[in-house]
Amino acid sequence: MVRLESISKSFAGKDGPVSALDRIDLSIAKGEIFGIIGSSGAGKSTLVRLINLLERPTGGEVFVAGERVTDARGERLRELRRSIGMVFQHFNLLSARTVARNVAYPLELTGRYGKDEITEKVARLLARVGLSEHAHKHPRELSGGQKQRVGIARALACEPQVLLCDEATSALDPQTTGAVLDLLRQINRDLGVTIVLITHEMDVIRRTCDRVAVIDRGRVVEQGPVTDVFLHPRHPATLRLVREAEPDGGSLEAISASELGSSTVRLTFTGPNAHRPILGRIARENVVDYAILAGRVGHIREAPYAQFIVSLSGRDIAGAIAGLRASGVDVELQGGPQTEQTAVTSPRVGERALHVV
Numbered sequence: 001m002v003r004l005e006s007i008s009k010s011f012a013g014k015d016g017p018v019s020a021l022d023r024i025d026l027s028i029a030k031g032e033i034f035g036i037i038g039s040s041g042a043g044k045s046t047l048v049r050l051i052n053l054l055e056r057p058t059g060g061e062v063f064v065a066g067e068r069v070t071d072a073r074g075e076r077l078r079e080l081r082r083s084i085g086m087v088f089q090h091f092n093l094l095s096a097r098t099v100a101r102n103v104a105y106p107l108e109l110t111g112r113y114g115k116d117e118i119t120e121k122v123a124r125l126l127a128r129v130g131l132s133e134h135a136h137k138h139p140r141e142l143s144g145g146q147k148q149r150v151g152i153a154r155a156l157a158c159e160p161q162v163l164l165c166d167e168a169t170s171a172l173d174p175q176t177t178g179a180v181l182d183l184l185r186q187i188n189r190d191l192g193v194t195i196v197l198i199t200h201e202m203d204v205i206r207r208t209c210d211r212v213a214v215i216d217r218g219r220v221v222e223q224g225p226v227t228d229v230f231l232h233p234r235h236p237a238t239l240r241l242v243r244e245a246e247p248d249g250g251s252l253e254a255i256s257a258s259e260l261g262s263s264t265v266r267l268t269f270t271g272p273n274a275h276r277p278i279l280g281r282i283a284r285e286n287v288v289d290y291a292i293l294a295g296r297v298g299h300i301r302e303a304p305y306a307q308f309i310v311s312l313s314g315r316d317i318a319g320a321i322a323g324l325r326a327s328g329v330d331v332e333l334q335g336g337p338q339t340e341q342t343a344v345t346s347p348r349v350g351e352r353a354l355h356v357v
């Protein structure tokens with residue numbers, strides 16, 4: 001639905017050009033919820049302005065729905081911009097207009113709809129975001145979450161193919177964030193609209209997205225299904241973002257090399273395995289003990305996961321690891337030397353050998 005091919009963007013700086021984005025390749029499929037995450041200054045805002053065609057790249061090509069739009073101009077450019085709805089961090093509502101008239105605004109701008117048609121469309125949009133009773137209020141009378149619902153209704157008014165959400169929950173408290181993310185997922189399910197979520201919070205990605213790209217200093221440093229990137233972060237920028245999402249500062253990612261012996265493994269249980277008593281059974285069968293050094297349990301969207309760093313000791317450690325793997329547990333050795341039989345290639349990107357006994 002949106003494809004960026006080797007996109008670069010630089011700005012004129014005092015001491016020469018400043019590179020904000022450097023050869024970004026991204027392909028966002030129709031109907032998916034795609035997350036773009038990075039810390040401050042990574043290039044997120046620049047990327048947003050390129051996707052919604054407010055800026056032109058210095059190099060590379062932008063495609064929307066298969067069409068090359070890098071040089072689109074005039075009416076075609078306005079039409080393309082209408083096909084990309086925007087949801088902003090600070091809502092950007094018009095304070096003098098009521099809720100209903102804020103949502104009506106983009107429809108009025110097109111000049112294509114009569115008054116009755118706009119009234120009917122606005123009523124449907126407000127019902128979708130749960131604000132029918134607030135239609136005649138002004139933004140100052142609404143909570144942050146309600147304001148963002150108005151922002152979402154307004155972004156959907158022109159029936160966009162893509163909804164671009166730029167830090168849409170960053171100004172909201174955790175509970176309201178959850179409700180707004182649920183609403184976005186429902187809209188994605190009901191309308192099939194492609195959603196691109198730009199955020200600096202890994203938790204937003206974990207709860208909402210199908211796939212994610214991590215940007216750092218203007219480059220995509222890691223991308224893939226959220227389950228893979230969240231549970232097996234590789235790039236230091238991704239590790240930092242995952243760590244920030246952990247309530248205790250990320251004990252799993254923060255564990256020091258000195259704590260990792262040659263029988264220390266990272267075990268990842270996903271899907272139904274997260275609820276099966278596999279670890280105890282394997283320990284009994286192979287006469288091994290285990291000490292849990294760090295761990296986390298939770299959900300990625302609806303799917304449960306559990307991940308532990310475990311130190312194994314006892315009779316048949318190799319047998320225990322083979323048994324865990326045969327039960328569908330992902331096992332990565334965290335320390336000790338790698339041998340020829342034990343190296344396997346990562347199924348995600350094939351970029352790193354995992355150490356497995």
Ligand SMILES: Nc1ncnc2c1ncn2[C@@H]1O[C@H](COP(=O)(O)OP(=O)(O)OP(=O)(O)O)[C@@H](O)[C@H]1O
Nearest residue numbers: 011018019020038039040041042043044045046047
């Ligand atoms: N108009 C501009 N002129 C010069 N440099 C710019 C301009 N816009 C962005 N930059 C630079 O490009 C880099 C990326 O900035 P950008 O605003 O895209 O990052 P960001 O990830 O959105 O950060 P934040 O989360 O803090 O908004 C930064 O180094 C920034 O200083």
